[in-house]
Amino acid sequence: MEARTLFPALDREIYGKPLIYFDNAATAQRPFSVLELQQRLCVEANGNIHRAIHKLSADATDAYEAGREAVRRHINAPARENVIFTSGTTASINLVASCFCERYLAAGDRILISEAEHHSNLVSWQIACQRHGAALDVLPVDEAGEISPEELERRLKAAEGRIKLVALAHISNVLGIVNPVREVVETAHRYGVPVLLDGAQGIVHERVDVQALDCDFYAFSGHKVYAPTGIGVLYGKREWLEALPPYMGGGEMIETVTFEKTTYAPLPLKYEAGTQNYVAAACMAPALEVARQLAEDPALQAAQREMRDYLLEELTRIEGLRLFGTPRDPERKIPLFSFVVEGAFASDLAQILDKMGIAVRSGHMCAEPLLHRYGQTSLLRASLAPYNTLAECETFVSALRRAIKMLR
Ligand SMILES: Cc1ncc(COP(=O)(O)O)c(C=O)c1O
Numbered sequence: 244m245e246a247r248t249l250f251p252a253l254d255r256e257i258y259g260k261p262l263i264y265f266d267n268a269a270t271a272q273r274p275f276s277v278l279e280l281q282q283r284l285c286v287e288a289n290g291n292i293h294r295a296i297h298k299l300s301a302d303a304t305d306a307y308e309a310g311r312e313a314v315r316r317h318i319n320a321p322a323r324e325n326v327i328f329t330s331g332t333t334a335s336i337n338l339v340a341s342c343f344c345e346r347y348l349a350a351g352d353r354i355l356i357s358e359a360e361h362h363s364n365l366v367s368w369q370i371a372c373q374r375h376g377a378a379l380d381v382l383p384v385d386e387a388g389e390i391s392p393e394e395l396e397r398r399l400k401a402a403e404g405r406i407k408l409v410a411l412a413h414i415s416n417v418l419g420i421v422n423p424v425r426e427v428v429e430t431a432h433r434y435g436v437p438v439l440l441d442g443a444q445g446i447v448h449e450r451v452d453v454q455a456l457d458c459d460f461y462a463f464s465g466h467k468v469y470a471p472t473g474i475g476v477l478y479g480k481r482e483w484l485e486a487l488p489p490y491m492g493g494g495e496m497i498e499t500v501t502f503e504k505t506t507y508a509p510l511p512l513k514y515e516a517g518t519q520n521y522v523a524a525a526c527m528a529p530a531l532e533v534a535r536q537l538a539e540d541p542a543l544q545a546a547q548r549e550m551r552d553y554l555l556e557e558l559t560r561i562e563g564l565r566l567f568g569t570p571r572d573p574e575r576k577i578p579l580f581s582f583v584v585e586g587a588f589a590s591d592l593a594q595i596l597d598k599m600g601i602a603v604r605s606g607h608m609c610a611e612p613l614l615h616r617y618g619q620t621s622l623l624r625a626s627l628a629p630y631n632t633l634a635e636c637e638t639f640v641s642a643l644r645r646a647i648k649m650l651r
Pocket residue numbers: 268269331332333334361363364412414415416441443444464
């Protein structure tokens with residue numbers, strides 16, 4: 244399969260150089276099929292969903308619900324009621340942090356997260372904890388960037404029921420390590436503690452089956468998996484979604500309203516107040532179809548591993564380069580590399596690389612506490628997608644070497 248031909252943005256030139264897009268962990272490029280559906284719906288089916296009888300509204304509703312069904316199938320959720328559309332991973336996590344903590348968190352309780360969480364899986368819980376007199380319990384990562392399931396178990400045991408929820412990244416956006424999430428869920432459940440997985444990166448690089456994972460919640464964004472921005476998903480087990488209070492009040496999430504009392508719509512609409520981003524939600528169907536095709540192409544998967552191994556080897560050869568996220572089992576590393584280079588600021592390197600047509604990320608990667616753990620304030624990150632090539636990796640390594648030379 245020729246993955247590149249599906250994505251028109253990859254044909255761009257930047258400052259006269261062919262674009263090398265290595266910032267896929269921040270957002271992925273969109274395929275023709277998504278762009279075409281987006282435009283077609285805006286022209287042919289621009290009517291508010293679930294509301295009117297007219298044709299435009301009915302077509303928009305059908306497209307929206309087809310997007311939901313595509314998500315349900317992709318993550319193997321049992322029913323459409325388990326799939327809530329939100330605006331992204333951040334919104335999905337905030338929904339759970341707000342509703343779960345309102346019902347189940349009391350003074351002295353704790354929410355357990357890891358040291359390697361994105362701010363959206365950290366600050367959301369911090370805010371909720373502050374509201375309820377609770378605190379974060381932070382599971383450390385070791386020098387390689389790995390968490391210890393044994394340490395998790397030790398903390399759950401010692402907490403004697405005070406840890407009310409575990410919130411963990413499926414894959415860290417800084418370390419690029421696939422966490423042992425099945426083991427974490429199994430361990431947490433033994434102590435009666437539910438688990439939310441931040442799947443912003445996991446949905447892109449792993450085959451996610453929420454029933455096999457047995458997680459209680461799984462959150463992800465559309466834009467990292469080839470859909471537009473402004474759409475995200477919260478998967479939840481039905482018993483939790485039924486038990487939690489509603490999040491936002493407004494249109495669509497109600498059954499009946501009087502000034503005295505409101506009853507709420509059944510799932511999933513209970514959590515979908517107000518006009519939704521139905522065009523983007525509908526685009527989840529073609530986006531996930533592309534994701535599936537890319538994931539099931541053995542040649543592309545082999546190429547991804549080859550690029551990962553190549554970069555791992557070549558980057559560690561560069562003098563003064565320190566790489567973060569080096570799991571003992573290299574198969575648990577995705578093609579995502581965060582590093583610092585002695586004598587060269589990450590932001591300066593990113594700027595020079597940009598002038599060479601190479602898009603990489605620099606900064607704290609929305610994971611400041613993790614950077615502090617490694618004594619850093621800013622990293623450079625190259626994150627790959629299946630449409631990248633080994634030739635691009637080679638160009639990147641030599642461009643990086645040149646950029647470092649300029650700065651030293
Ligand atoms: C691991 C992880 N969690 C959460 C997020 C937040 O996603 P969004 O900004 O789409 O809500 C990201 C985005 O980079 C991420 O990588």
